[in-house]
Amino acid sequence: MSAKTVVQVINPNTSLAMTETIGAAARAVAGPATEILAVCPAQGVPSIEGHFDEAIATLGVLEHIKAGREQGVSGHVIACFGDPGLLAARELAQGPVIGIAEAAMHMATMVSTRFSIVTTLPRTVIIARHLLQRYGFEHYCAALHAIDLPVLALEDGSGLAQEKVRAGCIQAKRQDGSGAIVLGCGGMATLASELTLELGIPVIDGVGAAVKMVESLVALGLSTSKHGDLDYPVRKTLSGQFAGLLPD
Amino acid sequence: MSAKTVVQVINPNTSLAMTETIGAAARAVAGPATEILAVCPAQGVPSIEGHFDEAIATLGVLEHIKAGREQGVSGHVIACFGDPGLLAARELAQGPVIGIAEAAMHMATMVSTRFSIVTTLPRTVIIARHLLQRYGFEHYCAALHAIDLPVLALEDGSGLAQEKVRAGCIQAKRQDGSGAIVLGCGGMATLASELTLELGIPVIDGVGAAVKMVESLVALGLSTSKHGDLDYPVRKTLSGQFAGLLPD
Amino acid sequence: MSAKTVVQVINPNTSLAMTETIGAAARAVAGPATEILAVCPAQGVPSIEGHFDEAIATLGVLEHIKAGREQGVSGHVIACFGDPGLLAARELAQGPVIGIAEAAMHMATMVSTRFSIVTTLPRTVIIARHLLQRYGFEHYCAALHAIDLPVLALEDGSGLAQEKVRAGCIQAKRQDGSGAIVLGCGGMATLASELTLELGIPVIDGVGAAVKMVESLVALGLSTSKHGDLDYPVRKTLSGQFAGLLPD
Amino acid sequence: MSAKTVVQVINPNTSLAMTETIGAAARAVAGPATEILAVCPAQGVPSIEGHFDEAIATLGVLEHIKAGREQGVSGHVIACFGDPGLLAARELAQGPVIGIAEAAMHMATMVSTRFSIVTTLPRTVIIARHLLQRYGFEHYCAALHAIDLPVLALEDGSGLAQEKVRAGCIQAKRQDGSGAIVLGCGGMATLASELTLELGIPVIDGVGAAVKMVESLVALGLSTSKHGDLDYPVRKTLSGQFAGLLPD
Amino acid sequence: MSAKTVVQVINPNTSLAMTETIGAAARAVAGPATEILAVCPAQGVPSIEGHFDEAIATLGVLEHIKAGREQGVSGHVIACFGDPGLLAARELAQGPVIGIAEAAMHMATMVSTRFSIVTTLPRTVIIARHLLQRYGFEHYCAALHAIDLPVLALEDGSGLAQEKVRAGCIQAKRQDGSGAIVLGCGGMATLASELTLELGIPVIDGVGAAVKMVESLVALGLSTSKHGDLDYPVRKTLSGQFAGLLPD
Amino acid sequence: MSAKTVVQVINPNTSLAMTETIGAAARAVAGPATEILAVCPAQGVPSIEGHFDEAIATLGVLEHIKAGREQGVSGHVIACFGDPGLLAARELAQGPVIGIAEAAMHMATMVSTRFSIVTTLPRTVIIARHLLQRYGFEHYCAALHAIDLPVLALEDGSGLAQEKVRAGCIQAKRQDGSGAIVLGCGGMATLASELTLELGIPVIDGVGAAVKMVESLVALGLSTSKHGDLDYPVRKTLSGQFAGLLPD
Structure with a gap:
């Protein structure tokens, strides 16, 4: 090494x-x-x-x-x-x-008391739920949101998925009383820092x-x-x- | 069909x-x-x-x-x-x-208030623990025991592994206050009915x-x-x- | 025997x-x-x-x-x-x-990741909640619904209660994101198979x-x-x- | 009234x-x-x-x-x-x-961080366990002990059961690291105040x-x-x- | 003494x-x-x-x-x-x-199966959540409500905060299916008995x-x-x- | 900055x-x-x-x-x-x-499936227990050990406390089946790296x-x-x- x-x-x-x-x-x-x-x-x-x-x-x-x-x-x-x-x-x-789910969830618990997750398809929500249970973070998660677009929509160049992630984060901040948001897909990684600035709360990318x-x-x-x-x-x-x- | x-x-x-x-x-x-x-x-x-x-x-x-x-x-x-x-x-x-873990654990909760698990290598215990957590049965499991032999020892024809399983079940019944025992490996399947008779408690094979x-x-x-x-x-x-x- | x-x-x-x-x-x-x-x-x-x-x-x-x-x-x-x-x-x-609650809940966890319960009077919901806690299935239950009719309405011959159960199941499927529904009363037993067909998801009768x-x-x-x-x-x-x- | x-x-x-x-x-x-x-x-x-x-x-x-x-x-x-x-x-x-189980358990959580329970027959332990789960006090209970005498031994006039309760309390204090003890039978009610004095920790009778x-x-x-x-x-x-x- | x-x-x-x-x-x-x-x-x-x-x-x-x-x-x-x-x-x-939180929560579990909490500022809700977790009462709490007024509004003589507490309790009773309400601030202490009478359910002051x-x-x-x-x-x-x- | x-x-x-x-x-x-x-x-x-x-x-x-x-x-x-x-x-x-408790516990969950804690006085164990509950890590902690020396014994220059920490870690590794050990006091910080080498498992200092x-x-x-x-x-x-x- x-x-x-x-x-x-x-x-x-x-x-x-x-x-x-x-x-x-x-x-x-x-x-x-x-x-x-x-x-x-x-x-x-x-x-x-x-x-x-x-x-x-x-x-x-x-x-x-x-x-x-x-x-x-x-x-x-x-x-x-x-x-x-x-x-x-x-x-x-x-x-x-x-x-990356692990890393993002752990960090979210250190900068907020409760966080929300914004992910892609609704059927991936159950995977996040099971990880929250396994890692011990059920109490820290206020809500899970799905933008209802497939993962690869994040790579189609249209920006639609990115816009839906942004809208999902804004809605999560408003509705859930969460102090932070965890982005629920590796493909959202590059969005975290700008959303952190725009929303004024930690938006956390697991990568x-x-x-x-x-x-x-x-x-x-x-x-x-x-x-x-x-x-x-x-x-x-x-x-x-x-x-x-x-x-x- | x-x-x-x-x-x-x-x-x-x-x-x-x-x-x-x-x-x-x-x-x-x-x-x-x-x-x-x-x-x-x-x-x-x-x-x-x-x-x-x-x-x-x-x-x-x-x-x-x-x-x-x-x-x-x-x-x-x-x-x-x-x-x-x-x-x-x-x-x-x-x-x-x-x-088969699922099936055996579910059935164990219906014939006893608490059960023990007897499995093979110690490192497989963590897998059973995680399943108990996922399935919601942590409260039902009194203890997990490993006979400390590899899975294929059950197929080596010597009968040693089978004898260790039997000893593990007897010990579990005595120590844990459990009403039933779940066999923690598919290779133990044929032992269940005779152990049920010998021990006088349900010994459950998941297969x-x-x-x-x-x-x-x-x-x-x-x-x-x-x-x-x-x-x-x-x-x-x-x-x-x-x-x-x-x-x- | x-x-x-x-x-x-x-x-x-x-x-x-x-x-x-x-x-x-x-x-x-x-x-x-x-x-x-x-x-x-x-x-x-x-x-x-x-x-x-x-x-x-x-x-x-x-x-x-x-x-x-x-x-x-x-x-x-x-x-x-x-x-x-x-x-x-x-x-x-x-x-x-x-x-029958036990049996239906157990089976629901084996054909879905989360289920809903449709029961009769609102005051019976607490009984189901306590059973979910006792059996370890709180994480599997997405929601509990009451049709707000007494148990014997299921036997009055009018079909009203049956229709309300059906409506409750349809609503539960739509709202809760559940993969299965558990019928919360023995008197609903005969409805399960037709609702399973109509709704296209497992509707489970405990009997x-x-x-x-x-x-x-x-x-x-x-x-x-x-x-x-x-x-x-x-x-x-x-x-x-x-x-x-x-x-x- | x-x-x-x-x-x-x-x-x-x-x-x-x-x-x-x-x-x-x-x-x-x-x-x-x-x-x-x-x-x-x-x-x-x-x-x-x-x-x-x-x-x-x-x-x-x-x-x-x-x-x-x-x-x-x-x-x-x-x-x-x-x-x-x-x-x-x-x-x-x-x-x-x-x-009385409820009352004793609640009070025990207010005078200690963890308590032990001393009860009669081993088979009553599961009842106490279920109550701890229902009431939310599993984290507060360090251990459950049974003196292995039937309830009515407390009324046979010999004092044997009372002596076993006392021994059980002393052992629980020493082994469990508990700050308080809950007496697990209504028939033990009159023992609480003297054991509280003798042991120097709260011994709580639910009556x-x-x-x-x-x-x-x-x-x-x-x-x-x-x-x-x-x-x-x-x-x-x-x-x-x-x-x-x-x-x- | x-x-x-x-x-x-x-x-x-x-x-x-x-x-x-x-x-x-x-x-x-x-x-x-x-x-x-x-x-x-x-x-x-x-x-x-x-x-x-x-x-x-x-x-x-x-x-x-x-x-x-x-x-x-x-x-x-x-x-x-x-x-x-x-x-x-x-x-x-x-x-x-x-x-007082402890006392009120304990008593609420003894007169109802589930209770609601009405508190002052939204940011105090997390404190109540943590206490529910520590005390073991998460399962007993149906919902937490904040009237969104600071604590000292209860002492400003205008009665506005008191009216908002009352409205919060009425809403909690209607929405949450709770059998009792816990007042989430020492400054609300004197409201409990009249609200108990008006609402017809236990409204509990921790003091x-x-x-x-x-x-x-x-x-x-x-x-x-x-x-x-x-x-x-x-x-x-x-x-x-x-x-x-x-x-x- | x-x-x-x-x-x-x-x-x-x-x-x-x-x-x-x-x-x-x-x-x-x-x-x-x-x-x-x-x-x-x-x-x-x-x-x-x-x-x-x-x-x-x-x-x-x-x-x-x-x-x-x-x-x-x-x-x-x-x-x-x-x-x-x-x-x-x-x-x-x-x-x-x-x-530092938080940091050490989080990291321990990422390099092992279960960890042990070695701390100073027995009365500090309850503090660690409460943190495990709050942070969601109860399932990850196999056991807590106290060396039964006050915190400042770590600074008395005799090396006794350090030796007891070492012995505690060795015992924990042997008994608990844990894959990692968390040092339960800031004063133990400098021991982590040598113990990690000696024991061949991660010994984690929170500082x-x-x-x-x-x-x-x-x-x-x-x-x-x-x-x-x-x-x-x-x-x-x-x-x-x-x-x-x-x-x-």
Whole structure:
């Protein structure tokens, strides 16, 4: 591992445009000694809008975790708001692995007493709900909103989805009594800072939040615990298409 | 779909021996009009002992869900105690999909006020804990025990693992004040009825429980809701090895 | 106990009409080897719409549990949505005892991520809330609705209550984002299958669900645990009208 | 209702000896303007050690609630640690109704950060657990202990049960890190003040606590809400042995 | 300590007018053998409408706790709805210490199944939410309402704030399906009894509730546990303005 | 605010030795562009070992928050494991405010599935418990341990306390099945990195964690929300010793 902190930012879907958006958001906040490697799977789903999509995307995440570990990256970010494959990735990785939903939610609890989430399709709301339950943040979430557009609308160049996100944030601020808003999709990453300024409340993008969290853990000398639950996967022969997933 | 109820029992690991064990347990309790199709992935992990293993196994589960749906099976059982891929499978399936952890835990709450879980490796305990939280059953679980042997020890023919399971159940009954015990691995399925008799308390195998749950839902005309969260996956082009996962 | 599975379905109120409705719903889903014994107390309350009514009805439930046990029935269903006397009945019974709220709620969590409940009078909502808390299903329930008609309106032959239930279900589907609906009264049992078809989502009746759950437990050789909390009542001399409640 | 505050203390079991114990404990703490009416059912169970016993005892409680209401008592105490029939009694009563488990648990949270419970038979522990969940006090309870003697051992004159309670309290103080102890049976009521002195921590008897709570509510002009959930039972014809339970 | 029960009622803000309001409310419900000492800090905040205000007010509360203890009062009431400094006060005090939010919430759960809270400024709602969580009463609270007027509007003589409280209570009764209302500010204390009469449901003031709770604990011989968590503060040299806070 | 990130690290007790320990730990992990200002109150408590101590220390924290804000610091750390005055400080501050318990607990959930806490006196455990509840991390904490030495034993130069912390961590790793350990006192800050190496699991110090969290929030342009609950304190005249606490 070099003197630089190398943060591998994995977009779990196959959209190159979104990978660029995410990489740009990561670089915008990364420290001067941090290098961002933004990657996405060669095979998989073009966008993630449900549990089925997540299951497929998880394989691509794991392939990149393995590759990143072999390259000696300092840590990993899973840049999809459902944090797909988070615990599997932690088993496989040597360094820290942070999901963007996780990072954004954690930070939201530190700058507000209650926050709202603005996401894409209504069916992704249940994924956020389950993460709130798992992470312990149900009490901190005032409401969840869906703009009812698919994820890739954020990359269609029309600006419509961005406008709907903005409208959703304004409405959330007004209705929910929330002090902060969490953006519920990696593709919204570049909107956070301008919305923070416009709305006058923290509007939190998980990509940036997760990059800072990885940098922080690395600086503190903390990494994924290899004692017990998150130890490296038990070595066994993986067959077929999965044969290469475990490092030698 | 024929007049028969066809229950596809998917062993998510690639062990043919365990698939037979599971199939036998399923057939032992299936109704006279039920046909059991016990299957396992051609590729994947030989046993499931962590989140990484689960992530891989989920792909095999989904391939079989798709195949089963095309064959017109009545419903599906995911026969690994972590219920890997459960919500993804529900999106993909037309019929009901039941996990064996889920089925066993639900039934345990109906025959006792508190139950214990006996599982294989200590690192699988966290998976059971998370399921208890997700399903709402934390209050019902008095304790979790691990016999500290790998899953495939249940198939090595020595009987050692079976004896350790038996000892674990006896100890759990004595120590925990539990009224029932849930067996925490599909490979333990055939032990349930004799342990129920020997211990004089319900010792619950999820494979049998899940088969009966699928039969019940089918008989009631109930299937996975396709309204909202568990609707069929949004149609999109899957690439590479995943291309065939969505039905036409 | 005969080769047949005999399920005693106890309507805890004294309404013969509702007992017939419930018995019919039970028979409609029972397996070919199952015999349904639909009974109701000779004395008690004509309908159950509060905790006071439940307390009285519980005595009738227990009398029938005792009688059923002496007749050698395979298991028991308590066919009132508050599951009155459930744990007391489990102590007294040898076989499994299932409440219809319990059964319907459990099944709803297996075919949807969140469900709604449609019940009768607003004051019965608190009973359902407490059951959701006890059973661990608060996170699964999106909303509770009351049609604001008494229970016996379901038996007045006018069809008004049935129409209000239907309207309540349609509204719940539209408003709550729920994937399934649980019918909150035994008297609604016969509506489930047609509403399931009309609405295109699972509309779940607890009577049928509970019958299948008893059949399942019996087939699995599982019964109420007699170790610890649900052991037979401590033998003591019951006085007065209660003298006959304990088996010899 | 007279100028005096009349508190009806209902021992739900039929033991006259225990009713006297309870009445004495109530009188020992009652205010100068309070009259204690200690009553028990003519018919029912001699002691309450499970859900079945509770179900029967509830009928006796309701008969006395009705009688008390007709006599114009100011409020009611249900003097059994499972608070049997509490919500049913609240529906039937005009004045406040307080359970002794409820009262003791509430008070314990106000003089300590965590408390222990010492009760009689192990099988009654589950009842206390369920009350802790219902009342919201799970976080306040450090541990539950059973002396493993039946309730009526407290009235056998040998002092053995009392000595076991004392030993249980001493052990709980030492092991659990609790600041207070709740006595888990109405029959232990007279032990509280001496154990409080001996142990140097609050040892709380629910009978006394409930009497003071009723006095307090009466003095504040607060009574059971008759708006909504706890309104008087819906008027309907009760049949048979239950015919007289509703006031005219 | 005299034969009288002396209850020190500490208004944590510096408003003499509100201290009189609170003292009057306390005296109106105190028993004949109870003396009320209503006090407020000489220095601090004129009203408490946030966490910062609470932090300052806590110092004044502690000074009075110390003084009260030295005077030999029987117990203490903290008469601000956020219960500021409650656990610190319990450490410092010898007698019981009760917060008015605590007392009102506890009593509300005993006369209703669910209650609403009506408070002053919207930003105080989060304080009540946190108390509901701490005390275990989240399930009992149907809704929180703010009249959007500052605390001292209750003392401006115009009656506007009182009218808004009344309107808020009426609206809460209609909308929330609650059986009782908790007044969320010590300055509303004198409104409770008339609103109880007008609305026909328990409208609960914490000042009165807390006074009765202290009287009850004193009568029962129960005081703040000095074993463990709430033991007297570890003796150490306090410097500067805090030097006098610990008793000799 | 300068181009540098200035993090004010407030030791809430008056111990200069501990302030130096804490400052050193902060500087050891701070980024190259970060300046650490380690301060402690001139007046207050020499160590914090209970709620009373926390209440006093909170005033000192607030004075420093005000001063830091006037100096234009970028953000603040409250370097006592109880996070005393956290929400009050957030109201008063313009920048982010992070408590060290909060920071350590959050980070622990990202590198392990469950963690243990090792703290000083047993009576401080309840403070950690309440924080776990407030922050939503109860499910993540396997156990809490106290070394049973006062806070200042960490500064007595003997090394005894440090050795007991080490022993406590080793025991926690062995017994609790935890993947990480959180050090429960600011005075333990400098032990984290060597224990992390020795034990081979993340041993987390909140001081370093909080510094990185403040740096991260500043880099992301996120600060304490001033919309709603955490808005600046309502302006009012503070009297006496508190007069200077609000900025002009």
